[in-house]
Amino acid sequence: MSLQPHHAWTPAVGGSAHQFTEAWLANRRLSEHTRAAYRRDVTGWLTWCDDNGINPLTATFLDVNTYARRLEARPLAPASVARKLSGVSSWYDFLLKLQAVPVNPVTAADRPHVDRDHSATLGLTPGEVDDLLQAAARGGARTHAMITMLADLGLRVSELIGLDLADMGTERGHRTVRFTAKGGKARRxxxxxxxxxTLDTWLAERGLAPGPLFRTSTGGRVDRHAVFRLIRRLxxxxxxxxxxxxxxxxxxxxxxxxxxAEGVPLEDVQDAMGHADPRTTRRYDRDRHNLDRDPAYTIAAARARRTGS
Structure with missing residues (x-):
């Protein structure tokens, strides 16, 4: 596919879609998982353009709309389509800054509506988490430590498998773990x-050699897909x-x-999970619509205390 910009500007990385994409990814602080997902999203768009004789550098919002409707017909969930278009939009924003395109065609496109107050991920009750941890304890030290860290810290799987032994530490009397979160943010x-x-039990078996905290029998880093399979088996x-x-x-x-549910303030949960927007945290709070938590009860109780009624 030939991607020659219709401006006098010539990119230092060359004119191919692959080079544009790699330059865009290199310009952003991303985890390897996010980088791979963005690469797939943009590659999917470029492949569709190639199959339909469309030059991505002159594509319009009508082309993006057609592509989105094709994705929906596969079928893909609205959230998945929106995520793919978001990656393509970020790619175009990068090219726009380089003056390789006149506009970002995704901006005016008809993106699918995504309910930001709902998450499609299947959750677990506290009792089910307890049962899962008991099953993990029977699965060995590494399994128990991995599932415990996911459950007790709410880590993303990419954060868990990205941990190295050197990320473990102690600060002001607290045992700590440091990791790189979504967006390349350093967290602890x-x-x-x-x-x-549970971690100490695993370390006694693993040893203190540098490298991945959760490594395989051959010394490699545990794969994210292996963690998916492990959780479903447990x-x-x-x-x-x-x-x-x-x-x-x-x-x-x-x-x-x-x-x-245990009364931890929303902002503390937000900070623990590394969310920039509290609305994202609220999506994870599946008990937020529980009528027992209606503020009206708290206000009424406070009034009763004041008036003695």
Missing amino acids: RALTPDTAA AADAGITEAGRLSPHSLRHAFATTAR
Whole structure:
């Protein structure tokens, strides 16, 4: 595919779609997982353009609309289509800054509506999390430590498997873990005594050689897909309903829901999960519509205390 910009400007990286894409990705602080996802999203768009005789540098919002409708017909969920278009839009924003395109065609496109107050991820009840942890304890030290960290810290799977031994530490009396979160942000979290104990059991077996915290028998880093399979197998062993639909993100949801149900302030849960927008955190709080939490009850109780009624 020839991608020659219709401006006098000539990109230093050359004119191919691959070079544009790699330059765009190199310009952003992203985890390897996010980088791979963005690369797939843009490659999908460029392949569709090539198949339909469309030059991506002169594509219009009508082309993007047609592409989006094709994705929906596959079928893909609205959230998946919106995510793919978001990656393509970011790619065009980069080219716009380089003056390689006159406009970002995704900006005016008809993107699918995504309910920001709802998450399609299947969650877990506190009891189901307990059952999963018991199954993990029977699965060995590494399995127990991995599932415990996902459950008790609400980590993303990419954050978990990206950990190295050097990321473990102690600060002001707290056992801690440092990691790189979404967007390349450096984060740190405290380990509860139980979490630290499961980790110490694994470290006694693993040894203290540098490298991935959770490594395979050959010394490599545990794969994210292996964690997906592990959670579903453990959930099946624990007798959890719809075990085949669970994912590491199910534990992240459970972390947020349980924290809010136990009275942890929204802003503290937001900070723990690394969300820039509190609306994102609220999506994880599956108990937020519980009528027992209606502020009217709190206001009425306060009035009763004041008036003695």
